[in-house]
Amino acid sequence: MAKISTTYDRRNRLLTLLHERPGIRVAEIAHLLQVTEGTVRNDLNALAQEGRLERVRGGGIPTDDSPIYGPAFTARLHVREAEKQHIARWAAELVEDGDTILMDASTTVYRMASFLNNRRGLTIITNGIQVGLKLIKNPANSVMLLGGMLNSEGIPVTNLVSDQFLKDLHIKTAFVSCKGFTPESGLTEGDILEAQIKTQMIAVADSVVALIDSSKIGRQALVPFARTDQINRVFTDNWLDQHWIDQMRRTCLVFTVCNEDGMVEYNPCAEETRHYRIGFANLGESMPFSIDVRRGIERAAQAAGNIDLVLADNRLDGQTALTVAERFAAQKLDLVIEYQIDEQIGSQIIDKFRQAAISVIAVDIPIVGATYFGVDNYRAGHMAGSALSNWIIEHWAGAIDRLIVLEEPRAGSLVAARIQGQLDKLKSTLGEIPADIQLTLNSGNTFEISEAEMAAALKGMPDAHRIAVVCFNDDAAFGALTAARKLNREQDIVIVGQGADRRVREEMRRPDCRIIGSTAYEPERYGEQLIPLALKILRGEPVPPAVYIEHAFIPAAPEIVNIAQDDPKMENAHEF
Known part of the structure; x- marks a missing residue:
């Protein structure tokens, strides 16, 4: 088989393999x-997040995604399919x-549904039977x-639900598409x-987001239903x-150009x-932590x-991060915020940006030559070690049978200080911990690898019932917990993240x-x-x-557990 060139095509081929060879x-x-x-x-993992398969140990099972659609809808669903998927x-x-x-x-809006599988407590109002x-x-x-008369595709095109009913709801966002869009005519x-029902939707929403593939921009259809100044984002x-x-840049419209x-x-x-x-190369879009980092950067940039x-997505991989750096350097960005896991690749990344005269901020994983922003590693570890020591004294009389360390060696010695901080505090409080009861595992920086490593470790220590676990990050902590839960060993462990x-806040x-x-x-x-720091650098101010x-x-x-969001003492960074 020839190597597949795009991620989208590769994932579709992967799904085909799972269908053909369960x-x-x-x-x-x-x-x-x-x-x-x-x-x-x-x-x-990405396909599972999109709802296209169910993740099982060692592979996946494709989900049944074949409700009965009309032929016209099915035909449109596969027009510019990849582009619609990226937009959604x-x-x-x-x-x-x-x-x-x-x-x-x-x-296009239908494609969004697959990416909402992990949301909870949503109320979705739609005129699309397929979307529903x-x-x-x-x-x-x-x-x-929304009820009403159906067209030939089974779409309600007149709304029997009153405007007052919709107005009584607090609708945060309306997601719509169109047949055509120009800055002068708006959405048509x-x-x-159908234009009438979309006009009603837009009128009652706090925010309007338009999903428009590029073939529709510059086109004008029969009936306008939203002015450009009514749209918050495209x-x-x-x-x-x-x-x-x-x-579009001459308007005040925020718009996003999406790719693979x-x-x-x-x-x-x-x-x-x-x-x-400004470029942001994210650590990995499969992790809640790094997704939250990216969302915060987006809000601050807006x-x-x-x-x-x-x-861009570094996908927890040093070589991918290097490829992204090459792409960013070629785009002649003003500054790059780099969030990547492999300390060894950092010198190659910074060299590419130096040659392109691009300033760099390194997030959480230091890169020599870049401004560092992020975790005070030893201090963060020491705090967790203190809490773990106190718990062990209170619940296990200060004694443990085993100590498991879930680390991430790729991140380098500076980041390893967060593990060292936990260990130092444990030893200063509980006393020296014998080397023969300590076990170090590679977390791989992912939930899945941490779970697998922890499961194997627990199976090898059936008589240990006081197992303390220190972790590189929350993915490792959650993976360790899941392994213990599946083996009915939760009461044998105590974990700090x-x-x-x-x-993890939800779990706690x-x-x-x-x-x-x-x-x-x-x-x-x-x-x-990060964004104010970046602007200071770009303006030539000292940092x-x-x-x-x-x-x-x-x-x-x-x-x-929500203190991380509510505590005003945690709002400001401190500088060294």
Whole structure:
């Protein structure tokens, strides 16, 4: 089999293999697709997040995604399929747990449904039967279908639900598409009745987001249903002609150009005359922590108003990070915020940016030659070690049977200080811990690898019932907990995390949680500090070589696990 060139095509081929050969293992898939096993696992996780398969140990099971669609809808669904998928993937990032949203019946908005599988507490109002059928599969959300006369595709095109009913709902965002868009005409439709129902949707939403593939920009259909000044944001694809990018930049419309590997976010209106293009290479889009970092940077860039943000995914892989750096250097960005895992690759990355005269901020993983922003590693570890020591004294009389360390050697010696801080505090409080009861495991910086490593370790120590676990990050902590839970060994372990990301905070609300706490990094607030730091560098203002976030240890207790979001003492960074 020839090597497949794009991620989108490779993942579609992976799904085909799973359909054709149920039970096929990761190693065989990697051989057939001519990629690494790590790439296959990343693809499986991404497809699971999109709702296209169910992740199982060693592989995946494709989901049944074949409700009965009309032939016209099915035909449109596969037109510019990849572009619609990229647009939908990034637009879905605007949806948060608990939102009430409107979604129209278009095939591009339909694609969003797959990316909302992990949201909880949503109320979705739609005039699309296909959209409703897709979303109702998640029982954690509520779906309301707008009634009315159906067209030949089974789409309600007249609304029997009153305007007053819609106005009584607090609708955060309306997601719509169109047949055509120009800055002068706004969004237009080919069907008068469909345009009317979309007009009603837009009128009652706090925010309007348009998902428009590039083939529709520059076209004008029969009936306008939204002016450009009524639209808060547009998502399109990277086939958009430069002429239309320039036209849209003359408006005050925020728009995002999406591609397979990332996106470029244009924020055209700004009081400051100088406009900057800043790249953000994210650690990995499969991790809650790094997703929150990216979202915070997006919010801060929009608030600044004079930043176009170029996004990419390093996929927890040093070589991918190097490829992204080459791409960023070729785009002649003004500054890059680099978040990557491999200390060894850092010198090659910084060399590429130096040659392109691009300033760099390194997030959490230091790079020599870059301004550092992020974790005060030893201090963060010491705080977790203190809490773990106190718990062991209170619950296990200060004694442990085993100590398991879930580390990430790729991150380098400076980041390893967060592990050392935990160990030093344990030893200073509990006394010297014999080497023969300590076990160090490679977390791989992922939940899946941590779970597998921890499961194997637990099976090898059946008589140990007081097992303390220190972790590189919350993915490792959650993986360790999941392994113990599946083996019915939760009561044998106690874990401290690093990061206090939203997934672990949610877990810590559970009674008797064995993750007893996590040192908070507040990834959702990184952007509030990173963007001002970047602007200082770009304006030539002096900045310190390292800017450290402040930390607080978040204990597992339902009433205080949200302290990472609410504590005003944690709002500011301190500089060294």
